[in-house]
Amino acid sequence: MSLRLGLCGLLLAVSAQAADLLTTPESANLLRKMGAAARVLNYSGVYLYQHTDMLETFRLVHAFDAGGEQERRESLDGVPREFVRLNDQITGYMPDAKPMVLDRRAANKFFPGIIPDQIIDVLANYNFKRLNTERVAGYDCQSILLEPKDKLRHPHKLCVEPNSGLMLKSTMYSPEGGGALEQFSFTQLEIGGPIDKRALKSVLASRALPADPPGRASNSAPMPATDLAQFDTSNLPNGFRLVKEARSAMPGKRQLVQHFLYSDGMVTVSIFIEPAGNGPVTLPLAQGSSNISFFSRQVDGWRITALGEVPLRTVQLFAQSFSPR
Template sequence: MKYKFFCKPFLIAVLAVIGTVQAKSQTPPSPQAPPSVESSFHSKNINDWLMRMHEASKSRTYVGTFVVSAGANMSSAKIWHVCEGEQLVERVESLTGAPRSVFRHNDLVMTFVPEQKILLKEKRESLGMFPDLLKSADSRIADFYEVKPDGVGRVAGVDADVVRLIPKDNLRFGYRIWVEKKNGLVVKLQTLNTKAQVLEQAAFSELQLGAPVKMDHLLQMMNKVEGYRVEQPMLIKTKASSEGWQLISPIPGFMPMSCYKRPPSGANTANASDPLQCTFSDGLASVSLFVEPYDAQRQDRESSMALGATQSMTRKLGAHLITVVGEVPMSTLQLFANALESKK
């Protein structure tokens, strides 16, 4: 089973180039430039400020090279991003590792794997786009994070204000964000551990704002599927309680966002043994719980690993294997794993 989780999905798309997440179409904001970071701290709460970044990511057209570094691992991709009214189209081309091309048109994501001639076609639901920090419009974000100015900087030739998102407890990581001064587009992002050390960094190494990107041209490229075997995974929306699972104690700040069954390729319906994925978010960070039948021949009873800001752990629970993945401290994943209980 390939685990896909929705913690800063665009960053994961660059790392693995397996897909990106598209926001549901919304009316673009006014072209009037937003207030500066300093003034926004006085006139807006944290949710309004985060939504300003979210809106900026939807309203700008650009071409850039994006680099993600996590420990000794580094990946890069070329991005073409265009907006016309409520329509958004994006192309992400991997520059490192195996060749991959990811196209996104609104909520449709198509991943081309040229070496295997496979095309993965799927629809995704999410509120946020790059850098998908904002998972919901839940005003409780301010209960768990505070935002502070952290100077100014320059990234890929763009002047930026720097801000810190500081967690109020040890259940989540913090962020340092470089925000384009004029319109609020995020150009660099660092994920910080509980000691404020950098776990992962993602930034544009070059960026051309207002680039002459043609939406029609990207859509034509996206529709060139001849010679590819199309795979379209089925996701069946459900609830954890409907599948016989529950969290016996809530994790502070983390609310249920989505829950899906993942039938095997070619299946038309889901059954009880199909993998289950439930995603929780505090508005910024996300955690995904995966449940699947335990197979002693190929699965460990317990394991854990970390790659940059991404932490994961597994544990055997009865006849099932539970995998918890997220960009949160390992102790938070442990809370989720210990709280999950079968009602059957």
């Protein structure tokens, strides 16, 4: 296994050395084309999601018309799960569970989508290099390496169908050349043509529990707020910007948890701040061997936890950047 991963990293490095460096305008145009393709094309197929030692299969149907963007994806392995999109809103369904509503940012991160409003961030943090041509799900596609400009993020390799601009495969690698950490790849795909509207309708909605009325939390008991105005940030990792801030109730927590979401245009890092006694820590204090790294520390009665799709050193820097006044 280690030999295979080592060879994978070596091949990626060799390919990168022989690659053509894209100019900034070429890289920006590619990102715009990929973003538009994922949003406005009709397509349907099956894709694999692989991370660490787990492999999941999803069926995806996507359509665009005068009413906007519609999509349905369902898991084909394990517990039935379903995600139904209407423009910028995605609702997740599971049997005997309440629906989950995801925001626009989560919607744009669903494969094969990208975040179209953060092209400048991606260009600032990665160099684009043209690699070889591959074949994915019966289509020729152009491989593009996104090489980080520092050691705070992972390399990514994208494979893009040249005519449509649709991303057919996405791989995130360890920066040490240790192989793939995460991969999405179509195994079956049809681009274009009409989409049967019945294929976009939810199957699991009728088996889900009733959703909470608007404005009412799932736990009706009030939770005391956490005073987080006393925190400062300094020396945040370069290339990341704050894109969302919220207070949330989390399972097993007695008080609300403050959530800060940072992004470099390709990946995200979450910072959670809570009182140290606010329920158990559900994650190890530090881990960096999977596609998600996380690090937690306690200071002056507070617990600060950072996790994201970045090297361990990056989440450590984020956690250490937050300090009480």
